[in-house]
Amino acid sequence: MKRAVAALPILIALVFGAFFLWGLNPDRDPNAIPSVLITQSAPDFDLPAIEGVDVPGLSRRDLTGSAEPVLVNVFASWCVPCRAEHAVLTRMVERDGVRLFGINYKDKPEDARAWLENLGNPYERIGSDLNGRAGIEWGISGVPETFIVAGDGTVLYRYVGPVVGAEAEEKFATALAQARTWKGGNP
Amino acid sequence: MIPEIGQFALALALGTALVQSVLPMLGAARGNALWMRSARSSSITQLVFIGIAFAALMHAFVVSDFTVANVVENSHSLKPMLYKIAGTWGSHEGSLLLWVLILAAFGAGVALFGSNIPDALKARTLSVQAWISTGFLSFLLLTSNPFERVFPPPFDGNDLNPLLQDVGLAMHPPLLYFGYVGFSIVFSFAVAALIEGRIDAAWARWVRPWTLAAWMSLTAGIALGSWWAYYELGWGGWWFWDPVENVSFMPWLLGTALLHSAIVTEKRDAFKSWTILLAILTFSLSLLGTFIVRSGLLTSVHAFAVDPERGLYILGLLGVSIGGSLTLYAWRAPAMDGGGLFTPVSREAGLLINNLLLATATGTVLFGTLYPLFMEALSGDKVSVGSPFFNATFIPMMLPLVVMMGIGPFLSWKRADLKGVFQRLRFVAVLAGLAGLATWYVARGGPVLAYLSVAIAVWLLIASLREWFVRIRLLDVPLLEAMRRARNLPRAAHGMTLAHAGLAIAMLGFIGSSAWKSEEIVFVQPGSVIKIAGFDARFDGVERVRGPNYIADRGALTISREGEFVTTLYPERRSYPVAQSTTTESAIRSTLAGDLYASLAEPSSETAADQGAWTLRILYEPLVNLIWIGAAMLFLGGGLSLSDRRLRVGAPRRASRSEPVATPAE
Amino acid sequence: MKWISLAAAIMLAALPFTAHAVEPDEILDDPGLEARAREISKDLRCVVCQNQDIDSSNAGVARDLRLLVRERLVAGDTDAEVIEFVRARYGDFVLLKPPFKPGTYALWLAPAVLFLFGAGTAIVVLRNNRKRLVAAKLSDEDERMVAEILATEKGDKS
Structure with missing residues (x-):
C-alpha cells in the first residue's frame, strides 16, 4: 500500500510526460481552432452584391445545386495575405474550372472594387459582408479563410489563412479532391 | 571579442x-x-x-x-x-x-x-x-x-x-x-x-x-x-x-x-x-x-x-x-x-x-491549465479553460484555507484545546461577521460571495493580530512587559503574523477591486466631463509628445471632487516606430481607498474619430492597492522569518536525537 | 514552424481593426442589459487572441461578437441562449468556462476527486497516528515529567 502511494507521483508524472511529448509534435498547431461547420450544413446567409461590382451577391442558395463542390473564400482588400492568395484562387478557377464564391469581409465597397479591378475578379458571386455578421455565421476567426462546400450545401473543409505556397496548395488540393469523391455521409 | x-x-x-x-x-x-x-x-x-x-x-x-x-x-x-x-x-x-x-x-x-x-x-x-x-x-x-x-x-x-x-x-x-x-x-x-x-x-x-x-x-x-x-x-x-x-x-x-x-x-x-x-x-x-x-x-x-x-x-x-x-x-x-x-x-x-x-x-490549477492539451490529445476536440473555471474551483478551496489560517496558529503542537481556542476566537468571529455586514451596509450590491469573503479576510486579519497579542500578552500584562515579550518573541513568530495579516490585506484588495469596481467607457472631446465614483473628470484634449524611442498622444484629465481640484491625469497612447507597435500607458491616481485609473485610445468608429473624439476608459478600483501592500507584507513576513536567529545558517547542528519539541508553539 | 508564419499572417490580417476593448458606441442604453452583456463577454473567448475574453480584446472579431451578444440580448435572448448562439458557430472552444459534458467531466470533477483523495490520505495518517499514540501512550505522570525536563533544558539554552 505504502509503496503504491509512493510510486503514484512518478506514474502521474509519466502520464503527463507522454501528453507533453504528444503536444510537441511539430505538425500540431495549438492555435488552430477546428470549425464546427465541418460535415454540417452551410449557415444561412444572404448578402448583397458589392456596390459597383458587376457580379451578383451571395446567399446560401447559390452554393447548392451543382454536382461539384464549390469554394467559398472570405477576403478583404485590407488583408495583405489575401493579395497573395488571389493569384492562387484565380489559377484554380481558370485552370481547374473550380467554382469560386467570395465573401467580402468588412470592406469598403470602393476599396473592394478597386482591388478587384486591379487584380481581376475570379469570383462568380461576391457577397458584401459589411458588418461581419456573415463572417460570424461561418465562424471565421480572420481573413482569409476558404471553405469547400459540397453540392448539397454541406461544409466539407475549412482552410484558415492564405492558401499560398506549395505545401498549403497541396493540402488544399487534396482536400478538394477528397471533396469531389464525397457522396454524403461522413467525408 | x-x-x-x-x-x-x-x-x-x-x-x-x-x-x-x-x-x-x-x-x-x-x-x-x-x-x-x-x-x-x-x-x-x-x-x-x-x-x-x-x-x-x-x-x-x-x-x-x-x-x-x-x-x-x-x-x-x-x-x-x-x-x-x-x-x-x-x-x-x-x-x-x-x-x-x-x-x-x-x-x-x-x-x-x-x-x-x-x-x-x-x-x-x-x-x-x-x-x-x-x-x-x-x-x-x-x-x-x-x-x-x-x-x-x-x-x-x-x-x-x-x-x-x-x-x-x-x-x-x-x-x-x-x-x-x-x-x-x-x-x-x-x-x-x-x-x-x-x-x-x-x-x-x-x-x-x-x-x-x-x-x-x-x-x-x-x-x-x-x-x-x-x-x-x-x-x-x-x-x-x-x-x-x-x-x-x-x-x-x-x-x-x-x-x-x-x-x-x-x-x-x-x-x-x-x-x-x-x-x-x-x-x-x-x-x-x-x-x-x-x-x-x-x-x-x-x-x-x-x-x-x-x-x-x-x-x-x-x-x-x-x-x-x-x-x-x-x-x-x-x-x-x-x-x-x-x-x-x-x-x-x-x-x-x-x-x-x-x-x-x-x-486543480495544474489540471485546468493542461486540460486543453489532454483533451486535444485524447479526442482532438479543443476546449478553453479560462478564468471562470479557475474562479469557480479555486476560490471555494481558498476560503476554508483562510478560515483555517485564523485558527491554526492558536493550536498547540501534539494536542490542542479546541474549546479554549474557540473561546479566544469567539469575539474575532463576531467582529468578522460585523465587518461583512458593515460592508453590505455601505456597498449594497455586488455578489454575496464578496461579503462572505470580506468577513473571512477580516477574520484572518483580526485572528492573526489576536494571536500575536496573546503571545505577547498584551492587555494582560503592563504595556512595557508586553513590549519586552514582543522583543523576545522569535522573529519567525512576527514573520508569521505579518505574512498572515498580509494575505488578509491582499484578499481585501482582491475582493474590493473585483466586486465593486466601477467603469465608464465614453467618447470624449475636449471639455467633456465624466462622472465616476464621486469624481468629475474633465478631458482637456490631447497633445503630441516625443519620448526617446516613441511618439505619444498624451491626454490630460482634470479630476475634481465636489468642485475641488484633486489631480491631473495624463494617460498616453504611445507608438514605437521601430518595433511597430503601440502601447497604452494608463494614468492612475492611487490612494489606499482605491485607484482612479484612466486609459486612452483612438476610437475604432470612424465617425467618432473624424470628430476628433477619443475613447476614454476610466475605472475606479476600490482597495486595489491593498493587493500589493499585502504582497509586500508577505514578502517582509518571509524576510523576518528568514532573519530569525534560530534559522540563521550556522545555528543548528544535527542532533543525535532530533526532537526539538520544546520550542514554544509558533 | 509553418504555423508560426501562419499565425503571424492571421494577426496581420486582424490588425486594421485594433481598437480598445469595449467601445463607447457598443454600450447599450439599458444598464441591466449592458451588465449582462459584459458578464457574457467575459465568458467568451476571442478566437484570434490567445486566452483573452472578448470583453478585453481589441481584435475586430471580438468587437463583432460583442455587438452580436448585445444584439441578441436586445432581441430578448436569455444569457444561456446568447452563449449557445455563439457556441453553435465557434464550438466549445469559445467558452472560457467549459460546459459540463462527458469530455469535461474529468476537468470539473478533478478538484473534488483530488480533495477527496487528499482527505482520505489525511484521515489514514491521522488514524495511524492515533493507533501509534494509543500504543505509545505515556501516563500523565510521565508526560508531566518529560515536559519538566524539556522546560529546564530550554531554560539552560537561553
Whole structure:
C-alpha cells in the first residue's frame, strides 16, 4: 500500500510526460481552432452584391445545386495575405474550372472594387459582408479563410489563412479532391 | 571579442558543472573528504564563469553591439539604458542565461554559507545542483546560444517589445526566476536526502532558509507581474489565469505548502516523506513552467518565441530530473516513517489541512491549465479553460484555507484545546461577521460571495493580530512587559503574523477591486466631463509628445471632487516606430481607498474619430492597492522569518536525537 | 514552424481593426442589459487572441461578437441562449468556462476527486497516528515529567 502511494507521483508524472511529448509534435498547431461547420450544413446567409461590382451577391442558395463542390473564400482588400492568395484562387478557377464564391469581409465597397479591378475578379458571386455578421455565421476567426462546400450545401473543409505556397496548395488540393469523391455521409 | 569570452566562460562553466556532478557525489559515497570539499570551490567557480558570461551579454546590450544576433533582435540604440540592461533577459536565450546564473548562485550560496551542513549531505546536494546545471548549460550552449554573431551587422536593432519596456517588467523576470530557480536548491537537498536515505528535523531546518528565500522572491515576482499587468495592459485587471501566470503561481502555492510542512518536519519530525515530495514537486512545477513558456505547448499571451525542438530538449531534461527524482522517491520514501505523534486536534493536524487544501488547489490549477492539451490529445476536440473555471474551483478551496489560517496558529503542537481556542476566537468571529455586514451596509450590491469573503479576510486579519497579542500578552500584562515579550518573541513568530495579516490585506484588495469596481467607457472631446465614483473628470484634449524611442498622444484629465481640484491625469497612447507597435500607458491616481485609473485610445468608429473624439476608459478600483501592500507584507513576513536567529545558517547542528519539541508553539 | 508564419499572417490580417476593448458606441442604453452583456463577454473567448475574453480584446472579431451578444440580448435572448448562439458557430472552444459534458467531466470533477483523495490520505495518517499514540501512550505522570525536563533544558539554552 505504502509503496503504491509512493510510486503514484512518478506514474502521474509519466502520464503527463507522454501528453507533453504528444503536444510537441511539430505538425500540431495549438492555435488552430477546428470549425464546427465541418460535415454540417452551410449557415444561412444572404448578402448583397458589392456596390459597383458587376457580379451578383451571395446567399446560401447559390452554393447548392451543382454536382461539384464549390469554394467559398472570405477576403478583404485590407488583408495583405489575401493579395497573395488571389493569384492562387484565380489559377484554380481558370485552370481547374473550380467554382469560386467570395465573401467580402468588412470592406469598403470602393476599396473592394478597386482591388478587384486591379487584380481581376475570379469570383462568380461576391457577397458584401459589411458588418461581419456573415463572417460570424461561418465562424471565421480572420481573413482569409476558404471553405469547400459540397453540392448539397454541406461544409466539407475549412482552410484558415492564405492558401499560398506549395505545401498549403497541396493540402488544399487534396482536400478538394477528397471533396469531389464525397457522396454524403461522413467525408 | 567580449561575446566570445562570454561563450567561452559558459563552456568552462559546463566543464566545471560536469566535474561537480560526479566528484563530490563519489566522495560522499566513499568518504573521501577532499572530493566532497571540491564541491565548494567548483560551485563558486561555476558562479564566477556564468557571471562572466552574463556580464558579457549585458555589456553587448549596454554598448548596443549589433554584431550579436540577440542584441539585434531585442534592442535598439535609442532605447533607454535601463531597458538596454533589462534587454539582457528579455529574450529566450538571455533569460535562460539568467536562469542558470541564479541556479549557480544558489549552489554557491549553499557552498559558502552552509558551514553547518554535514559534509556528505552538502556534497551530495551540490552535486545534484550541478546535474541541473549541466542540463541547462548544455541546453543553452547547444540550442540557444545568446552570443551568436550576425554578419554583416545591421545598422540598428529591432527594439524590445514596447510592452516590456517598463520598470516593473524589467525587474519582474529576475525576481520571478530567483524564486522559481531558488527552489532548485531545495530540490537538490531533497534528492540528496533521498540518496542518503536519511531525513530528520535538522534537515528541515537547513532547508528552511533557502525555501523561504525562494518563496519570498517568487511572491515579489508574481506581485510585480500582476502590478505590471494592472497598469500596463490598460484594462485594470491584475490576474487573468493565463497559462503562463498559472505556471508561476503553482510553484508558489506548493512552495507555500512546503514552507508549512517543513515546519512540522522541523519541530515534530513528522510529515517527512511528504515534505520531501513537496520539495521535489515544487521545483518540478518550476521546471514545468520553464518548459511550457518555451515550448509553445499551450497558447498564451506572454510566451517566448516558440520552438518545438527546444521544447523537446527541455522535456528531456524534465524527464531526467523529475522522473529520476520521483523514481528515487518511490524507492526510498516508504522507508521514511515515524516522527512525532499528534492528535486530530493539534497544530500538526491544522497544517495537514493547510497542506491538503494548498495541494488540491495546486492540482486543480495544474489540471485546468493542461486540460486543453489532454483533451486535444485524447479526442482532438479543443476546449478553453479560462478564468471562470479557475474562479469557480479555486476560490471555494481558498476560503476554508483562510478560515483555517485564523485558527491554526492558536493550536498547540501534539494536542490542542479546541474549546479554549474557540473561546479566544469567539469575539474575532463576531467582529468578522460585523465587518461583512458593515460592508453590505455601505456597498449594497455586488455578489454575496464578496461579503462572505470580506468577513473571512477580516477574520484572518483580526485572528492573526489576536494571536500575536496573546503571545505577547498584551492587555494582560503592563504595556512595557508586553513590549519586552514582543522583543523576545522569535522573529519567525512576527514573520508569521505579518505574512498572515498580509494575505488578509491582499484578499481585501482582491475582493474590493473585483466586486465593486466601477467603469465608464465614453467618447470624449475636449471639455467633456465624466462622472465616476464621486469624481468629475474633465478631458482637456490631447497633445503630441516625443519620448526617446516613441511618439505619444498624451491626454490630460482634470479630476475634481465636489468642485475641488484633486489631480491631473495624463494617460498616453504611445507608438514605437521601430518595433511597430503601440502601447497604452494608463494614468492612475492611487490612494489606499482605491485607484482612479484612466486609459486612452483612438476610437475604432470612424465617425467618432473624424470628430476628433477619443475613447476614454476610466475605472475606479476600490482597495486595489491593498493587493500589493499585502504582497509586500508577505514578502517582509518571509524576510523576518528568514532573519530569525534560530534559522540563521550556522545555528543548528544535527542532533543525535532530533526532537526539538520544546520550542514554544509558533 | 509553418504555423508560426501562419499565425503571424492571421494577426496581420486582424490588425486594421485594433481598437480598445469595449467601445463607447457598443454600450447599450439599458444598464441591466449592458451588465449582462459584459458578464457574457467575459465568458467568451476571442478566437484570434490567445486566452483573452472578448470583453478585453481589441481584435475586430471580438468587437463583432460583442455587438452580436448585445444584439441578441436586445432581441430578448436569455444569457444561456446568447452563449449557445455563439457556441453553435465557434464550438466549445469559445467558452472560457467549459460546459459540463462527458469530455469535461474529468476537468470539473478533478478538484473534488483530488480533495477527496487528499482527505482520505489525511484521515489514514491521522488514524495511524492515533493507533501509534494509543500504543505509545505515556501516563500523565510521565508526560508531566518529560515536559519538566524539556522546560529546564530550554531554560539552560537561553
